[in-house]
Amino acid sequence: MDDRNNNLDELLDYIDPASLTYQEWCGVGMALKDAGYDCSLWDVWSQRDAARYHKGECEKKWRTFAGCEHPVTAGTIVHLALENGYRPQYSKKESHALNWDDTIGEDYVVTSRKEAQDIPIPEPETWNPAQELSQYIETLFEADDFVGYVTETWKNKDGKYMPTSGCCDRTAGQLLEALSQCGEDIGAVFGDYMEAAGAWIRFNPLDGKGGKNENVTEYRFALVESDVLDIERQNGILHEMQLPIACLVYSGGKSLHAIVRVDAPNYEEYRKRVDFLYDVCDKNGLKVDRQNRNPSRLSRMPGVMRNGKKQFLVATNIGLGSWAEWKDYIDSVTDDLPEFESMAEAWENMPELSPPLIENVLRQGHKMLIAGPSKAGKSYALIEMSIAIAEGRQWLGWQCAKGRVLYVNLELDRASCLHRFRDVYQAMELPAANLQSIDIWNLRGVTEPMDRLAPKLIRRAKKKQYIAVIIDPIYKVITGDENSADQMAHFCNQFDKVCTQLGCAVIYCHHHSKGAQGGKRSMDRASGSGVFARDPDALLDLTELELSEDIRKQETNTAICDACVEQLRRHAPAVLADASPDALLSHVEALKLCQDNLPPAVYEAFLSEIETIKRTARQRTAWRLDGTLREFPKFEPKNLWFRYPVHVEDTTGVLKDLQSESEMHPYQRGNQKRGKKTKETYAAQKVDKKAALLNAFHACNLDGAVTVDDMAEYLGISRRTVERRVGEQEELTLENGSIKLAEKGK
Known part of the structure; x- marks a missing residue:
């Protein structure tokens, strides 16, 4: 990415100075000066952090940026903008499923801190702390899961209240039973807490022996927390990202605590999924607190007060239903598909069709x-x-x-x-x-x-x-x-x-x-699948044509005539020029021209090739080429000869009236197969039937009288068939239902 192509004053819109450390704030100033901008831009931008801004401080600091061997460049501002939702115009690259070790690209942006809609979080009008806490526990835990929580605190050297190790020896079922009987006094269940500090609860089940990472029994959830943006904007981004949030809790301070389903099978996978989750959140303008990536992390407990504000349950089971669904969704964001296009805009400026x-x-x-x-x-x-x-x-x-x-x-x-x-x-x-x-x-x-x-x-x-x-x-x-x-x-x-x-x-x-x-x-x-036929823009289909004996003879005649023309072209071009077209279309006349005009040795050699030419011609096949086209009108089917090794169009029309197998009805295919039988085949069958008839007569002729029924039973055919076959030959006669040998001479 070329930083010179970025307008840095526009990128500053994506960076909140209040979210930066002092060193990062100075880095922005150094980058602006290195890129040739005026101090006034840095000063105006810094005023957005009203709590820390002091008039004249930017100008004073600006003068100390004297440059060095390795200066802070515009890339620093680009990086910070990317982390907060900026999306540069990248050239399209082939998309792929994201691996854990891949870098999250800017294409994994669903929304941004500027685009997201604010979603208000009204404080509950009627508040039942025990009921809220019960709903939270029921959503995250099974009845026999051990739940970790903290209500006791201590002060660090800065005077900040810090949670103790807390308790982890009671199951969700035990806590729910106690909450159902405590009325609104949750202190009777969890112990009293200091309203100045609030209370905490762990969101993954424990083994009942401690509250550390090694005590976590299942890696179901991760904590997403960000305190950079307004609460309403945080809520909007969380919803637009479709995160699989099991419980969403207002912390009573500057952040929402989203308990997100990750459903990892082990600790290693949990860390990978949480890193991926946090990277995607950062790319969508929700800069998360990465100290929360541990599975045993404490989160704010709903149903308690903190500095006069309620820690309450905002929602349960929002977004997509599981980590797998959300992962598929976030991967699909980089589908590289084109944007919708307005027909009104294209109407007067149509693109050219491919030639x-x-x-x-x-x-x-x-x-x-x-x-x-x-x-x-x-x-x-x-x-x-x-x-x-x-x-x-x-x-x-x-x-x-x-x-x-x-x-x-x-x-x-x-x-x-x-x-x-x-x-x-x-x-x-x-x-x-x-x-x-x-x-x-x-x-x-x-x-x-x-x-x-x-x-x-x-x-x-x-x-x-x-x-x-x-x-x-x-x-x-x-x-x-x-x-x-x-x-x-x-x-x-x-x-x-x-x-x-x-x-x-x-x-x-x-x-x-x-x-x-x-x-x-x-x-x-x-x-195979119909996809083959429906996928291409053009489909050409070849089906064989059944050639009659007359057409095969005609094709053989054409092959011999073509060979004669070639011989005359080589050895008697003048004769070929004077020959009539009719003579060159008959193989008898064409061979006569060759015999009369070719050198004897050449003609004799040519005659020896005629049988090969005939055999090759009879091996030719005929085909019909049909098509289904997406871009052009349907064409009339083409009739082709496959004259090895090339296909040649039928220019004479001899193939036009032939049917291909695909155009025939079943009964036509059957008739055609029967029609292929030669006269010799029928003659042989007639002889066989006559011999079978005489054999049957002699086998049944025990006393000189053979009936039609006897013959029909012996041959396994009908009476009418026996009568017909007897009438078709001369050796036997039929009189009054009896069959006899014909008298000689009659």
Whole structure:
């Protein structure tokens, strides 16, 4: 923090001179002089402490501040202001759960001494000391807890009344019983006290053998006391901080005594929690007395008089219900969330939208998920995208912004990944002009869950100026159960961190869930929790199209024609230029052109490749790409061929009328599977049924007469099925319910 950026006269508003020691007061003067301020500022500020201010003293002291090798600087004033609620404008840092050893930052401010509302504390109109004290004991103690208290005093050398060691051998149950029978004479229970001094009570249970720290049996409560501010302001800050206060007592003097629940399991933890509590109180303008941090500390006893004023119980059980709740609340103060924004203020000054990364699909700095089944070529699609972004070209028909891209490879070994990139470059027929714009992070075998990987990715990529980070695939880095919504929300938040801190888009792929996808929306097909589908700004989903035999033949024809065109381009470009378009669309005509115009040796070598071309063509798959977009209108589904190793748009429209599995009803999928059976399969089944029928006839033919019922029972089929099958063949005849061998020649 740069102290020169602080206006010290404004910081003085946060510092009460009456709360400072003489040395601290002098330190403020030295700091002001060192920073170049005039003595009059120190003098005006000092007048706020009317009890100690003496006219001319500041000016006299100011002249003695001659400077030294290690001067008191403005940092002293900043420190004092911070302790009393000043909140500087820090740059936002990543928040984290506070550890005990961490320094309490200025962000742990709920209120301040200037912002807090005063809450009056009216003196009770009807006062029942025994009843108040009973309520106090019932709130803090169990019946068998030993309670420590002090009513006797002694005077120190300054004439101040000091408490003795007091008593600690009676339980809360015994004291409550005695209070119920004493009327208003609590002296009969606790012993008489001096009204000039008041009386005290310990707020943690003891072992009955003494009132020291080692005698405390449970570390339930801590004392928060501050006498710097007005009582009403103290009360306001205590309420606004939501402290888990079990009992709030007016001391009869300048302070409130807040008995705060800390519920520590042991003494060491108690000290840590009390230190944390006091630090947070200081940051919120309630400068506490740190001498009260011991668990055996005495606090003011309600129900007694002190110098003509009542020590009374102000409230019980206010604020949050437990230490754990309050700790969560105070940690949440540093959530780093933005402030509310008025639409009226933004209306005439709208921020610019992030430019598109993929035209009409995804903006820079946003997230995209590509989902699909196994063997859809998702990794190849992401490699195609990487190349399109690096070269500023189209990807599946969409224009991509040109920039640097990081491809995080989690699945392939390094050699396979690099070869894939080169193969895809060549298949896309693009010059490798911007290879320097593609970085690959090979993590197979060394990857980590995404919540640990994200910070390392961010650190390495911070200065690279990527416009896209592509992660392939995410199942390798999933943190937690992919079917758990809350765990997957935490997982997806890691992508937000990468987007925000690197200012780039994050694109990742995931697999479909198991089983048929028919009837599901595109956003519901990704495996695991629905968070996957609802988290990204764009979701692209691939589903396979079922190809008919005619389309496969057509695709084979196209592959052969393309190969013929390539041969003619190499060896007979003039013939290719004069060839009719129709001739180049028929593999028979295209092969005839090659036969007539290629050198014989070249043609023979080409013919040997035709079977490989046919086989490769029949292995091609067809896909429909659908999408759910947050920033752009929904696009018409795209039909794609996966012609290894790249996806190519169907420009002929041959795939347009095909249905994907997800678009089919169950009965359609069943019909389609049945439709795949070839004529040969049906012929073989017909032969099998005929043989089974003849075998059944001979097995039932004991006396030359076989009935339809005999055959039906033997085969386990219906009468009608037997009659139909007999009628479909020539060896058997059916007459009047009997089955016989057909006479030869008929």
